[in-house]
Amino acid sequence: QITLKESGPTLVKPTQTLTLTCTFSGFSLSTSGVGVGWIRQPPGKALEWLALIYWNDDKRYSPSLKSRLTITKDTSKNQVVLTMTNMDPVDTATYYCAHSVGGSFDYWGQGTLVTVSS
Amino acid sequence: QSALTQPRSVSGSPGQSVTISCTGTSSDVGGYNYVSWYQQHPGKAPKLMIYDVSKRPSGVPDRFSGSKSGNTASLTISGLQAEDEADYYCCSYAGSYDWVFGGGTKLTVL
Numbered sequence: 001q002i003t004l005k006e007s008g009p010t011l012v013k014p015t016q017t018l019t020l021t022c023t024f025s026g027f028s029l030s031t032s033g034v035g036v037g038w039i040r041q042p043p044g045k046a047l048e049w050l051a052l053i054y055w056n057d058d059k060r061y062s063p064s065l066k067s068r069l070t071i072t073k074d075t076s077k078n079q080v081v082l083t084m085t086n087m088d089p090v091d092t093a094t095y096y097c098a099h100s101v102g103g104s105f106d107y108w109g110q111g112t113l114v115t116v117s118s
Numbered sequence: 119q120s121a122l123t124q125p126r127s128v129s130g131s132p133g134q135s136v137t138i139s140c141t142g143t144s145s146d147v148g149g150y151n152y153v154s155w156y157q158q159h160p161g162k163a164p165k166l167m168i169y170d171v172s173k174r175p176s177g178v179p180d181r182f183s184g185s186k187s188g189n190t191a192s193l194t195i196s197g198l199q200a201e202d203e204a205d206y207y208c209c210s211y212a213g214s215y216d217w218v219f220g221g222g223t224k225l226t227v228l
Contacts, residue, residue: 037217039164046121047156047164047207049217060215096163103152103211104169111163 002026004036004097004109011115012087018114022080022097029075031055035100036080038071040093041111048093052100053080089116122147122208122220129226135196138223140208141189146218148189152211155184155193159204167206168193195225203227 008020022036029036037052051071052060061069070083080097094113098105123141130136140147140155147153153171156164166175168184171191181197191210195202208220 039219046222047158047209047219048121049209049219052215052217054215058215060217063216102170103150104154104166104209105156105164106166106169106175108163108165 002099002107004099004107006095006097006109006112008095008112008114010113011117013118014088014116016087018082018084018087018091020082020084020095020097020112020114022082022109024078024080024097024099027099029053029055029073029078029080033101036073037098037100037105038080038082038095039098039105040091040095042090042093045093050084050095051082087116092116120218122210122218124206124208124220124223126221127224127226129228130195130198131228132198132200134198135194136198136225138193138195138206138208138225140191140193140210140220142191142210142218143189146210146212147186147191149213150211151186153184153186153191154209155182155191156207156209157202157204158207164207198227200227 004024035054038050053071068085094111096111099107155168158164171186172184212218
């Protein structure tokens, strides 16, 4: 079955760069049509799509955060990495990775809470 | 690219039906049949309930249905049950391989 799990620091300081890793199993990111996305959710607030990388290495970013985000994949390791630069307290959120095929995010990781504080 | 508009809250009694709307633009909801809906219980990850406007993943009760008219998509839950109380989010493809979520709706089962 498909599973995803996010990992990374739970606490980062303002201005630092956040690096999150999504390790997945049950599918291959080299299969046509497959993608892995990142979505975040500040405490008590709504979901926000951040980025998505496709099987063909096409990368898409939220227009509002594009300048701060980089998404990469390592197909051999079944991992997708998201980096976000210049972290700010408003970036405090639970960060999820999710499997995408077609027009939806059908499998989600459990999420990882990242707090930005000095 | 602005968030899709959802009502902040809806409520209904057990057995009743409720509908949650999700309003976008012709550049997202109205332009593509890639609207999905997610259920999120407190402290849990979102769960896909509807995809491609009206399709249900395996295991999702047929009490959940989706539709779209113009720039507005809707999620209808019939025969409300206590376990349906949760937050619901819509999501739409927005062209150029971009995606946008709604602001979320809190469903209360009275």
